[in-house]
């Protein structure tokens with residue numbers, strides 16, 4: 001059940017006070033006064049963002065989403081409806097950072113969104129933290145695909161030296177080295193700044209979430225599979241190439257302490273931060289980078305959706321009043 005939120009009570013309380021004053025001022029037509037007072041309750045929806053077909057299939061197969069209407073903007077369909085009891089808008093952005101960022105920015109411009117919940121698939125870089133079937137809810141994410149190529153034999157060598165990966169023996173390599181660059185974070189209230197880690201901040205209470213996830217999510221007699229472990233914290237990495245190479249995965253873990261690699265999360269983070277919107281990232285681990293066991297995107301999507309749905313269920317439903 002969505003719980004009664006203090007903010008909602010406050011807004012409702014204010015409205016009642018306004019209504020009472022209006023009635024005292026004008027007993028003839030109080031309703032007209034409220035309507036002309038320029039203050040209406042606006043419903044805020046949770047913006048549910050996903051990138052791929054397998055993510056969308058997990059949402060649709062769950063039976064939890066009730067479609068009310070949709071709007072097509074810039075080639076993407078924005079589905080308006082409820083997820084269990086929570087009003088949401090969901091959009092499938094398409095994969096890779098440009099598509100993801102475009103989808104998230106459009107969502108924020110066209111709808112009144114309280115918080116963004118993104119779910120998708122990722123590869124684990126550290127099996128000891130998350131394995132196939134687990135779900136990571138990271139606390140920060142970086143774009144690790146923003147490279148500055150340093151000249152061969154340059155003095156200021158980049159962190160990634162290709163020569164260290166020569167086979168069968170390490171040595172010089174004419175690809176030289178790569179330095180990992182910051183990215184510019186633009187926002188309405190501050191000067192643009194260079195950042196590497198993008199902090200993830202949500203309005204949901206994590207302890208409550210993990211309590212809630214103890215129970216199985218069932219709907220119409222069908223239960224969603226329980227993910228292996230749900231792991232909060234840790235850092236994630238995003239690039240436009242999906243990392244499958246073990247040596248590069250190990251490098252990301254050793255250099256940046258990144259636990260997963262995907263190709264969407266940092267784009268959601270950067271866009272949400274630019275718009276000062278709270279957001280949460282949920283990653284279903286579909287494979288372990290370098291592991292020959294292959295990947296299971298469908299199961300990972302279901303797991304990630306399951307956790308995203310539980311988070312949405314815990315978010316306070318919100319309204320805001322216009323001045």
Ligand SMILES: *[C@@H]1O[C@H](CO)[C@@H](O)[C@H](O)[C@H]1NC(C)=O
Pocket residue numbers: 042110111112321322
């Ligand atoms: C969002 O809220 C604003 C201000 O309250 C309102 O004018 C606008 O119509 C709302 N937009 C949508 C899509 O509901």
Ligand SMILES: *[C@@H]1O[C@H](CO)[C@@H](O)[C@H](O)[C@H]1NC(C)=O
Pocket residue numbers: 180181182194195196197
């Ligand atoms: C990147 O930004 C961080 C602050 O987020 C700063 O400490 C670091 O020096 C910057 N690195 C580069 C290469 O500009």
Ligand SMILES: *[C@@H]1O[C@H](CO)[C@@H](O)[C@H](O)[C@H]1NC(C)=O
Pocket residue numbers: 233234235257
């Ligand atoms: C990596 O991140 C985890 C979780 O934030 C932290 O506990 C650990 O100390 C970090 N390891 C290194 C080597 O920084």
Ligand SMILES: *[C@@H]1O[C@H](CO)[C@@H](O)[C@H](O)[C@H]1NC(C)=O
Pocket residue numbers: 291292293
């Ligand atoms: C492949 O998966 C099996 C079963 O989950 C596991 O026991 C095995 O360790 C995995 N192989 C590797 C190389 O991780």
